[in-house]
Amino acid sequence: MKLQQISWNNQNGWDTANFLPDVNLVLVFADSDFFYKDECYQALASFYPKSDIVGCSTAGNIRDTKISSDNLTALAIRFEKSWIQSVKVDLDTSSNHESEMQRALKNFPKEQLKHCFVLSDGLDINATYLAQSLSLELENFSITGGLAGDSD
Numbered sequence: 001m002k003l004q005q006i007s008w009n010n011q012n013g014w015d016t017a018n019f020l021p022d023v024n025l026v027l028v029f030a031d032s033d034f035f036y037k038d039e040c041y042q043a044l045a046s047f048y049p050k051s052d053i054v055g056c057s058t059a060g061n062i063r064d065t066k067i068s069s070d071n072l073t074a075l076a077i078r079f080e081k082s083w084i085q086s087v088k089v090d091l092d093t094s095s096n097h098e099s100e101m102q103r104a105l106k107n108f109p110k111e112q113l114k115h116c117f118v119l120s121d122g123l124d125i126n127a128t129y130l131a132q133s134l135s136l137e138l139e140n141f142s143i144t145g146g147l148a149g150d151s152d
Helices: 032-036 038-047 097-105 127-137
Strands: 002-009 025-030 052-057 061-063 066-068 072-078 115-121 142-148
Touching: 002 038, 002 061, 025 032, 025 038, 025 061, 032 038, 032 052, 038 052, 038 072, 052 115, 052 142, 061 072, 097 127, 115 127, 127 142
Parallel strands: 025 052, 115 142
Antiparallel strands: 002 072, 025 072, 061 066
């Protein structure tokens, strides 16, 4: 596995011009304002064209031993022996979490699944229902994740 940490801010832009090739997954964490800017996602997609890009808003970003805000922090990962598959599920307070998760994971290759990583809205989603719905569909697998937060 190969890793690359990168950051972006309004003042300095990207902190590198050399991007890791053949990345499978990019995890992105930023203040919510950054997720409303198409150019941030478009830039990440151009740096890592073969990767799934997932992330969430935060009340603070962590990179090494520093916590920051007003920037974007990302971790690019190239798996050498593993594979990933992203699934997006749109949930809101009125959603039937169980049926939405069943629908989203219906064609998921569970026989090869080892772990599930989940990011969810932390303000409008009932996390207990979400976790229960995931456990019904993925009862034999470990699950890790978090609920997005905002500094507001």
